[in-house]
Amino acid sequence: MSIKNTFTIWFGKLLVKVMKLLGKGAGNAPGLILWTLNKNCLKAFKVECPIIAVTGTNGKTSVTNYLSHIFASNKGKIITNTQGNNLDTGICSLLLANCDMKGRVKADYLVLETDESHVPVIYSQLKLETLVLLNFFRDQLDRNGEVETLILKVKKFLETFEGNVVLNADDPNVARLGKANPNNKNIFYFSVERYSGATDEPYEVGEGKFCPFCGTELVYDYYQYSHVGRFHCPKCHFGEDKPFTLIKNVDLSAPSFEADGETFKTAHNSIYYMYNLAAVYTASKLYDFDKATLHDTFEHFEVNNGRLxxxxxxxxxxxxxxxxxxxxxxxxxxxxxxxxxxxxxxxxxxxxxxxxxxxxxxxxxxxxxxxxxxxxxxxxxxxxxxxxxxxxxxxxxxxxxxxxxxxxxxxxxxxxxxxxxxxxxxxxxxxxxxxxxxxxxxxxxxx
Ligand SMILES: [Zn+2]
Structure with a gap:
């Protein structure tokens, strides 16, 4: 470990200790201070386990909680920011609290909710194995700027990324990112078949109705909500990729859905949640989690933090x-x-x-x-x-x-x-x- 990295970790650990002595709990402050002093401080940590990151406008916290619950099921040690501390400084604080004096972070998995705009900077310093991308909507414009700027930021990161990418095939803003790196074979789309509340016409004001590759207006078979639905470009065939996970027979009255021929009962009855679970199911499948755990989690697990x-x-x-x-x-x-x-x-x-x-x-x-x-x-x-x-x-x-x-x-x-x-x-x-x-x-x- 370089002297600079050793110093970074020691100084960070000292900050955590001082905060504790002051009775303030560690919180976000150590990461914030460390980050302010050294914008490359995440490089000082040694993470040897897989890192799974969840990003997108809506649903990050829920999906991160679900994945952590599933990944912890076989007694694995999970480090996660389930409270939504999802910026570079928050993740830095989380690692500081969980590393030894050599910066080693010992866990079986890191499951990290990550703010969309922070994906490139964080994962240029930490080795990401799987990125789960849920959706892109207009959100907090003050901070993030236009949604297109945000998509392009993530796209730039994906252009050289070769790990797993789990993508919502039904959101054109997300699906387009599956083509960011033509050499990456680890692209896993999920899609949800038409549910009873889907409409032929858009239900709300939405974004992303034109093909990002050729500018042609996208043709929708149906809209599930907002601009999420089954679409394709009539000119360049964007949107015709076969999904890795196809969720069928969404029944909001049960509530339940079907995946790979099995029916899963769920604790929530909105299409919005079904998409979250489709993402969870797909990421879990990449890590071979058993179906019994998934059944149990989908039916009984509650996030309980003001999300439905x-x-x-x-x-x-x-x-x-x-x-x-x-x-x-x-x-x-x-x-x-x-x-x-x-x-x-x-x-x-x-x-x-x-x-x-x-x-x-x-x-x-x-x-x-x-x-x-x-x-x-x-x-x-x-x-x-x-x-x-x-x-x-x-x-x-x-x-x-x-x-x-x-x-x-x-x-x-x-x-x-x-x-x-x-x-x-x-x-x-x-x-x-x-x-x-x-x-x-x-x-x-x-x-
Ligand atoms: Zn097109």
Whole structure:
């Protein structure tokens, strides 16, 4: 090990110790400091096990949690950032906390949720074995710039990458990356066959409708959600690759899906989740995980971090979903619509640094699809903005209640019983979960 690398690791380990002594926990600070001092610090770590990275706009955290659960099933040691610390500095902190004084990271697998824009810089320093790419949508424009810029960044990385690439064949923004390196034979597409809620016409405002290779308009057989669906280019035949995994017979009422001739029951009933599971299934297959583990995981495993998480409060069921972009929000509205009967919606919108101060993305959410929504409560630092947005969609303003304080919002929401849904953006999701738990305690105490 070079002197510089030795120093990097020693200094990093010292930072971890100092933070602990200060009672601050290690957290993200050691990685942040180390990264600021040395942008090549990840090279100082010695990782000998396979690294699996998960990236894409929506679903990264869930897929990373699922894969870690499966990869840990045969008593393997997994190092993972399941809490979504997915930037270069977060991954640096994670490795610092898990390495010895020589920088050796001992594990059977590293499963790393990785921010799309950080894929090239992190994996030019750490040897990646498998990259799982879920989807590309407009997200947090302040930080990432246009989605095309992001795709091109990942594409540039893939041009020289020879490891496994697991790709969503039904998202043209992702599928195109399968051709980034014509010499890479380890390209594994997954696709999901048409489900009952698919449409012939696009359901929402979407991106990626033109062929990235020849500019011809893509022809869709159907849209599953947003711009995700079965497509092909009539001119250059982009989109006609045979998938490695084909998910069939998606049944949201069971809920279940079929893969390689077997039916898998699932814990969640949205098409959005079926795509996440298709990615999990494909990556697990590359590592030969047994079917029994997959059955058990898909049916029972819960991520419980505000991703389609369900709470029960005094006779009411509330489903919470994180949405940091129009596609995520539209997806939740769609899950809501697919449930028969009356329901109420809570929308919590913050505009903190990590959310991006620009909340204009809420204007791309399709609220006109509301079905049997009897009341909307809005909360968060931008509670009024989201209320105005919903009002402008034509929804009856008398049914909108604005409660910027989250505890007030919960009391309002649970004034009556029934089915409820909550959408919260990035920095709102954990406070929302905490407020739900506080509300539950208050109500149980008051009997
Ligand atoms: Zn084409």
């Amino acid at each position: 998480e369900t709470f029960n409060i005094t006779g009411s069921e509330l489903m919470v979903n994180l949405a940091k972009n129009p596609v995520g929000a539209n997806m939740t509205l769609r899950v809501m619509n697919e449930q028969a009967g009356e329901k109420e919606l809570l929308f919590v919108l913050n505009d903190n640094l990590a959310d991006g101060h620009d909340v204009s993305w809420i204007w791309d959410i399709n609220f006109s699809i509301f079905r049997d929504v009897t009341r909307v409560v809005t909360s968060g630092t931008r509670a009024y903005d989201i209320a105005i947005r919903i009002k402008c969609s034509g929804y009856d303003p008398d049914k909108i209640v604005v409660r910027p304080d989250l505890d007030d919002a919960m009391d309002e929401l649970f004034k009556n019983t029934g089915r409820k849904f909550a959408i919260a953006n990035y920095t709102a999701v954990q406070p929302t979960r905490a407020a739900i738990k506080r509300c539950k305690e208050r109500r149980e105490k008051n009997g």
